Amino acid sequence: MPARRANKRASAILKAVASFAVIVATTYLGLLAVTFFIGRVVPIDPVLAIVGDRAPAHVVERTREEMGFNLPYYQQFFLYVKGVLQGDFGTSVLTTNPVMADIRRVFPATMELATVGTIIGAALGIPLGVLAAVKRGSLADQIVRIVGLVGYSVPIFWLGLLALLVFYARLGWTAGPGRIDVVFEYTFTPITGFYLLDAVLNRDWAAFKDIFAHIILPASLLGYFSLAYISRMTRSFMLNELSQEYIVAARAKGLSETRIIWGHALRNAAVPLVTVIALSYAGLLEGSVLTETVFAWPGLGLYITNSLQNADMNAVLGGTIIIGSVFIAINLLSDLLYRLLDPRTRIR
Amino acid sequence: MFIGKLNGHFRLMLTGAALSVMALSAPALAVTPADTLVQAWAIDDTITLDPAESFELSPAEFLGNAYDMLVRLDINDTTKVRPGVAESWTVSDDGLTYTFKLKPGLKFASGNPITAEDVAWSFERVVKLDKSPAFIVTQFGLTKDNVTEKAKAVDASTFVFTVDKSYAPSFVLNCLTATVGAVMDKKLVLEHVAPVTPTDDYKFDNDFGNGWLKTGYAGSGPFKIRDWRANEILVLERNDNYYGEKAALARVIYRHVKESATQRLMLESGDVDVARNLEPGDLEAISKNADLATTSAPKGTMYYISLNQKNENLAKPEVRQALKYLVDYDAIGSTLIKGIGEIRQTYQPKGVLGALDSDPFKFDVAKAKELLEKAGLKDGFSITMDVRNTQPVTGIAEAFQQTAGQAGVKVEIIPGDGKQTLTKYRARNHDMYIGQWGMDYWDPNSNAETFTSNPNNADDGTVKTLAWRNAWDVPELTEKTKAALLERDNDKRAAMYKELQQAALDTSPFVLVFQQTEVAGLRGNVKNYKLGPNFDSNFVAPVTKD
Numbered sequence: 070m071p072a073r074r075a076n077k078r079a080s081a082i083l084k085a086v087a088s089f090a091v092i093v094a095t096t097y098l099g100l101l102a103v104t105f106f107i108g109r110v111v112p113i114d115p116v117l118a119i120v121g122d123r124a125p126a127h128v129v130e131r132t133r134e135e136m137g138f139n140l141p142y143y144q145q146f147f148l149y150v151k152g153v154l155q156g157d158f159g160t161s162v163l164t165t166n167p168v169m170a171d172i173r174r175v176f177p178a179t180m181e182l183a184t185v186g187t188i189i190g191a192a193l194g195i196p197l198g199v200l201a202a203v204k205r206g207s208l209a210d211q212i213v214r215i216v217g218l219v220g221y222s223v224p225i226f227w228l229g230l231l232a233l234l235v236f237y238a239r240l241g242w243t244a245g246p247g248r249i250d251v252v253f254e255y256t257f258t259p260i261t262g263f264y265l266l267d268a269v270l271n272r273d274w275a276a277f278k279d280i281f282a283h284i285i286l287p288a289s290l291l292g293y294f295s296l297a298y299i300s301r302m303t304r305s306f307m308l309n310e311l312s313q314e315y316i317v318a319a320r321a322k323g324l325s326e327t328r329i330i331w332g333h334a335l336r337n338a339a340v341p342l343v344t345v346i347a348l349s350y351a352g353l354l355e356g357s358v359l360t361e362t363v364f365a366w367p368g369l370g371l372y373i374t375n376s377l378q379n380a381d382m383n384a385v386l387g388g389t390i391i392i393g394s395v396f397i398a399i400n401l402l403s404d405l406l407y408r409l410l411d412p413r414t415r416i417r
Numbered sequence: 418m419f420i421g422k423l424n425g426h427f428r429l430m431l432t433g434a435a436l437s438v439m440a441l442s443a444p445a446l447a448v449t450p451a452d453t454l455v456q457a458w459a460i461d462d463t464i465t466l467d468p469a470e471s472f473e474l475s476p477a478e479f480l481g482n483a484y485d486m487l488v489r490l491d492i493n494d495t496t497k498v499r500p501g502v503a504e505s506w507t508v509s510d511d512g513l514t515y516t517f518k519l520k521p522g523l524k525f526a527s528g529n530p531i532t533a534e535d536v537a538w539s540f541e542r543v544v545k546l547d548k549s550p551a552f553i554v555t556q557f558g559l560t561k562d563n564v565t566e567k568a569k570a571v572d573a574s575t576f577v578f579t580v581d582k583s584y585a586p587s588f589v590l591n592c593l594t595a596t597v598g599a600v601m602d603k604k605l606v607l608e609h610v611a612p613v614t615p616t617d618d619y620k621f622d623n624d625f626g627n628g629w630l631k632t633g634y635a636g637s638g639p640f641k642i643r644d645w646r647a648n649e650i651l652v653l654e655r656n657d658n659y660y661g662e663k664a665a666l667a668r669v670i671y672r673h674v675k676e677s678a679t680q681r682l683m684l685e686s687g688d689v690d691v692a693r694n695l696e697p698g699d700l701e702a703i704s705k706n707a708d709l710a711t712t713s714a715p716k717g718t719m720y721y722i723s724l725n726q727k728n729e730n731l732a733k734p735e736v737r738q739a740l741k742y743l744v745d746y747d748a749i750g751s752t753l754i755k756g757i758g759e760i761r762q763t764y765q766p767k768g769v770l771g772a773l774d775s776d777p778f779k780f781d782v783a784k785a786k787e788l789l790e791k792a793g794l795k796d797g798f799s800i801t802m803d804v805r806n807t808q809p810v811t812g813i814a815e816a817f818q819q820t821a822g823q824a825g826v827k828v829e830i831i832p833g834d835g836k837q838t839l840t841k842y843r844a845r846n847h848d849m850y851i852g853q854w855g856m857d858y859w860d861p862n863s864n865a866e867t868f869t870s871n872p873n874n875a876d877d878g879t880v881k882t883l884a885w886r887n888a889w890d891v892p893e894l895t896e897k898t899k900a901a902l903l904e905r906d907n908d909k910r911a912a913m914y915k916e917l918q919q920a921a922l923d924t925s926p927f928v929l930v931f932q933q934t935e936v937a938g939l940r941g942n943v944k945n946y947k948l949g950p951n952f953d954s955n956f957v958a959p960v961t962k963d
Contacts, residue, residue, distance in 0.1 A: 114840040119464075121472050122839060123857055124549035126879045131547075131618050164647045165464055165631055174646070230678055238682045245688045246679050251455050251670050254644075254652060365457075365674040367649045375461060375648070378834050 093397060097390065101153070104389045105146050108382040118379035119162045136162070149386070158390070159383035163376055168387035171372065176391060177262030178248060179361075179368035182291060183353035185265075185284055189292030190299055191346050195335075197296070198303020202311060203330060213300055220297030225290065229363035232286055244282035246365035253279060287364040291357065295349040302345045306338035313337075340411045347403035354395045448687055452667040454943070454960055457674040457683050458693035461648050467630035468599035470548040474855070474952045475671075477596050479651060481953030482669075484599035484636035487517050487536065487576070488590050490859050492949045492956075496770040498590045502531060502600050502637070503576070506590075512583030512905055519574045525602040525637045526656040533570035539601040540568035540578075542625040550597040553858050557581060557589065561620070584902055585910050587770060591860035596953050602635035609633060639664045639958035648673050653957070664958040665945075684709060684938050690962065691946065692938040696808065700756045703938040710939045714948035715759060717766045717856035718933040719864070720810070722802075722817065724926035726888040728848050730798045734924060739788035741928050743821045745780040749930065753812040758931040763918040764868045766932050768950050770907070771861045771914030777922060785824045797825020802849035803838040804830050810851050813930060817851075845876070845886055853933070854883060859951055861914045862902055868927060869917050870898040887926050894920055 116133050124132075133139055137148065152159060158168040201213040236243045244250065248264055249257060257276045260267045265284070268277035310316065311334050319329050358370040369388060376384035449455045462473040468480050488506070491499040503517040523531040543551050544564040558581025559567050567579045580589060592598070609629035615622055626633070634642040639661065640653040653669040672689065674680050680692035681699040685706065695703065703709045724731040724740065731737065741762075750760040765772040789797065804814040811832070818828040828849070833841070842850045856863045871884035871891055878885050894917060901913040921927060935948050935955075942963040949955045 111837070112840055113834070113836045114843070117836055117839060117843075120549045122843075123472060123855075125552045126881055128547065128549055128551075134618070163464060166647070171647075230682075233679065233682050238686050241686075245683050245686055246674060247672060250688075251453065251650075251672065252450055254650070254670065362676055363679055365672065365676070365679060367646075367673070371648065379836055 096397070097393060098150075100389055100393050101150065101386060102146070104386055105149065105382065106142065108380065108385055109142050109145070111380055113378075113380035115162060115380040115382065118381055149383075153390075158387045161376065161381055161384040161387075163379050163381045163384060168383050171384065172369070172387055172391055174262065175367055175369045175372045178366060179370065180354060181263045181265060182284060182288055182360075182366060182368065183350060185288035186291030186353055187295055187346065187350045189289055190295030190349065193292070194296040194299030195303050195342070198300040199307055199330060199335060201300065201304040202307035205308065210304075213304070217297040217301050220293045224359075225294065225357065226359045226363060228293075229287070229290055229360055232290055233363065236286055243286045244279060246363070248280065248283055248366065249276065250279050250283070287360050287366060290360060291353055295346075295353065298349055299342075299346060303338065303342060306341055307334055310334040310338050336410075340407060343406045343410065344403050347399045347406075351396050351399045354399075355392050449690055451962060454666050454669045454691065454957060454962065455689045456669065456671050456691040456693060457680040457689040458671050458691075459675045460651060460671055460673045461675070463645070463647070463651070465631045466634065466642060466645060467548075467627055468596045468601070468636075469543045469546045469551065469625075469630075470627065471596060472549040477952035478955045479642060479645075479653065479671075480596040480599060480636075481638075481955065482640045482653060482957055483634060483638040483642045483656075484596065484601075485638050486595075486598040486600060487593050490591075490594045490950070490954050492947075492954050495768040495859065495950045496587075498594055501594075502536070508586050512586070513580055515578040515580070515586075515589060516571075517576045517578070519576065520660065521574065523637065523660045524658045525605065525635065526641045526658050527602055527605045527635070528658060529602050529604045531600060531602075531637055532573045533576040534573070535603045536576045536600050537565070537568050537570040538603040539599065541565055542601065542606075543597055544568075545621055546625055546627055548627075550595065550857070553592050553595050553597050556592075557584070582903060583905065585905050585907070587907055587910065588860050588862055588902055591770075592858050594953075595858040599636060602637070605635045606630065639956075640669065643668075662958070665961045666957075669957050669960075681938070684940065687940065690940045690943050693935075695936060695938050697753075697755050697757060700936055700938065708941045710941055710943075711756075711936060712939060712946060712948060713756070713934050713936040714950060715767050716933045716935045716948075717769065717859065717951050718853050719761065719764055719766060720758065720813070720851070720853045720930050720933065721764070722849060722851045722928040722930065723883065723887045724849055724928070725845060725847055726890070726926055727845060728800070730792075730794065730800065731848065731926065733792040733794075735788040735792035736794065737924070737926050739785040739792070739824065740821065740826070741778045742781045742785040742788070743824055743826065744778070744817055744928060744930060745820045746776070746778065746930070747780065749813055749816055753809045753816065754931050756934065756936055757809065758933050760930070761932040762922065762929045764864050764921055764927060764929055765861055765914065765918055766856065766864070766950075769856070769859065769861050769864075771911035771918075773915045773918040775919070775922065780820060782820075782823045789824060789826075794825075797827065799827040799829065800848045801829045801831050802851065803841055803847045804832055804851050805835040805838045806832045807835065810853075814851050842886055843881065845888060850887075856951065861911075862898070865898045865901065865914055865917050868925065869921055870895040883927070884925075889926050 115138060116129055116136065120128055120132050137145055149159065160166065161168050161171050164171055197213045201210040204210050233245065237245045253276050257273060260270055264280045265277065268280055316329060316334060319333055355370065358374045360366065361368045361371040373385060373388040458475060460475040463476045465471050466476060466479065468484055471480060486501045487503040488498040489501040491497045502519055502523060504520040506515060506517045508515055519531065519533055525531055540554060541564050543554055544559050545561050569577050571577050606626035610623040610626045611628045612622060613624050632645055639656055639659045641656045643652040643654040645651045650673065651671040655664045655667050657663065674683065677694055677696040677699045680694055681703060683689045684692040684703065700711060704711050724737055726732045746760045760776060761767065762776045762778055763773045767774065789795065802814060804811055814830055818830060821828050841847055842852065854867060867882045868884060869891065871882055871889060872880045872895055874885060874888060874890040884891060897913065897917060901910055904910040904913055937948060939946055944961045944963060945959040
């Protein structure tokens with residue numbers, strides 16, 4: 070009875086989607102509630118950020134009322150959630166823009182940096198990890214270990230300044246802080262906010278070159294940090310695979326070592342590796358405050374930190390929702406990739 | 418090396434990755450365009466570009482260059498004002514009516530003519546919007562109901578301003594130099610007003626262009642504001658309709674860079690022409706570099722330690738004086754604030770009318786101990802101090818903790834974020850606080866009012882001056898501060914402010930430490946770059962590049 074089976078399958082999918090929706094909704098609500106109440110107990114007067122220290126008392130009081138800060142917390146929270154459900158995330162008190170407009174501006178900057186960083190991290194980290202696993206205990210393994218350890222333990226603030234000093238100030242190989250040189254201020258108009266992409270869309274190759282020269286240093290730095298993690302994880306996944314019986318079998322069959330490492334072992338190690346890369350990507354998408362400070366990069370990390378220090382809770386909540394969404398989306402994506410890479414998890 | 422042992426796959430991937438990283442990052446020699454001045458500056462305090470609302474430091478500089486006021490501060494003699502949009506002015510004998518004659522044939526950047534009607538309307542919108550800096554003009558008795566009468570265009574080139582008391586003319590004119598006094602292009606702004614629903618707090622049906630002016634521009638200064646992206650960039654462009662000497666450079670670009678070390682690298686590499694937030698270490702390196710130069714100017718911001726009079730120990734007059742002897746001024750001046758500040762113990766910044774130049778206190782443990790003994794605190798006491806975690810205040814607090822300890826005063830530092838300590842301070846919940854105060858407008862009344870007047874010391878007092886924040890109840894000094902406002906003889910007025918500062922030295926709970934010096938690092942080819950006494954007089958129009 071094919072019709073009944075199709076029905077059954079449809080209802081199973083529906084159920085899965087429904088349970089997913091419930092999980093997402095409660096995650097968001099919990100996220101909002103916790104952030105909201107932490108934000109409200111922070112001993113900072115949010116009105117200060119709007120009117121400044123020198124404003125007369127009546128202006129302070131009027132602003133407090135306008136912003137609804139004199140209402141009880143639960144009412145403020147209720148009003149906020151109501152707004153969010155209608156797509157209104159409120160206005161940032163610091164920039165006086167709608168929060169989502171701000172985030173549309175800062176998030177692409179962070180996302181572009183994180184994407185290039187993760188590409189660099191994965192492109193170098195995976196081969197290095199494989200190398201370390203294959204040549205276990207060798208000099209190469211030790212070097213990869215040290216490179217990873219340094220990436221893990223050196224403060225990014227210091228490393229960032231050092232990188233600027235060497236590659237920008239001394240050698241002149243890369244451009245300095247910021248996303249693009251001021252000479253493009255009049256000719257380059259961002260469309261998507263992803264500058265590399267915008268330059269391609271505008272067919273502005275001079276700008277592309279300049280943007281690339283600007284992004285390469287901070288991205289390499291972030292890439293180095295994910296490289297440290299990715300190469301360690303690749304190494305341990307590969308060691309696990311290489312000790313499996315099917316490798317012995319493949320060797321017995323006389324397959325080339327290259328084929329065994331890249332075609333068999335890495336293919337199987339790739340499944341957990343996807344999660345590792347996805348999580349490190351998601352981590353970078355939160356925005357790295359220190360990297361963004363050193364490189365004057367107008368991204369999400371700086372935006373949220375600055376908002377938090379000024380008790381600009383609408384902005385912090387908006388940022389939290391975005392980060393939450395990124396994590397949920399990336400988890401979903403890596404689940405899908407799992408299915409693609411691992412035949413056992415495909416829905417039959 | 419181990420790469421040699423790798424198989425083909427490895428080598429290909431590694432070289433591929435390395436090549437893609439290096440391919441496009443060819444050395445780009447950094448030179449800023451010849452007609453553009455590029456400055457690196459922390460501009461994240463800019464939240465609006467509307468002169469009726471803006472009250473922070475970096476926007477004051479943008480507005481000071483892009484707008485013109487009736488009168489401007491004379492940066493060659495900061496106790497005087499010079500003509501701005503107004504050509505001349507007269508004050509009536511009763512001191513209540515100020516008549517300004519505008520310069521003929523002036524135009525806004527938009528090409529619209531500047532008339533007295535624009536001036537009057539600019540006052541009207543400030544008073545009706547009633548944002549943070551509005552008190553600078555409403556303190557002359559202007560209200561939402563009478564502003565159209567008190568600030569009025571008599572004809573196209575005559576503007577009459579009527580005040581409620583016979584104030585010192587210097588006070589009135591000084592206040593009009595503030596950015597809140599900017600003359601707005603009425604015709605242009607009216608094209609951009611947004612409707613609002615009137616409420617009890619705001620009785621008007623439109624926003625006077627406040628929404629548009631957050632990022633918009635409607636002025637007549639030597640520069641136009643072309644673009645502002647928060648925490649990223651601000652672009653000034655030469656205004657060719659400016660009536661005075663045109664700006665030498667076509668544009669000035671401010672790039673938001675927060676970190677001092679980053680600014681220094683950019684300056685050294687030639688990516689910026691001016692770096693504005695340099696810490697002592699970076700400043701020193703720059704001053705030693707032959708390709709670079711530095712410039713500085715004292716600013717109207719004072720750093721002080723204050724003692725809450727709600728604390729019974731701090732309320733004792735001898736203790737207040739003893740603590741003034743427990744700051745090692747010389748050591749702080751020669752290290753912590755070297756290049757970025759100058760020791761100053763009176764609360765009026767150098768250069769303002771009536772500023773008293775007197776630094777009577779020296780670090781003197783014996784003297785402090787003697788005073789403490791008189792107060793019945795021979796063995797000292799313990800006290801907390803709220804300190805925000807930025808330099809140089811953290812360093813000064815730590816130095817003070819150490820020197821005060823020598824007289825038995827045990828200071829416990831409570832570190833906090835800027836807004837957090839400020840919130841606590843404003844609620845009078847601190848013992849000791851280290852903070853700074855920038856003048857609201859360039860007149861001695863601004864600091865006299867906050868340091869030595871406290872009209873109502875009750876917890877719910879509405880005029881929350883610094884004296885109020887420290888619960889320092891001084892009815893006599895409050896009266897005297899008021900009286901100085903009405904003294905129309907400039908010399909006598911200056912003398913009154915000197916007396917107030919002396920009283921503060923002798924009795925106040927404010928341990929003044931230093932006056933801020935603003936410094937900038939410059940590329941060697943930048944000429945005529947001069948910092949003013951306040952941020953709205955950091956004029957960039959005369960700057961040239963070789």
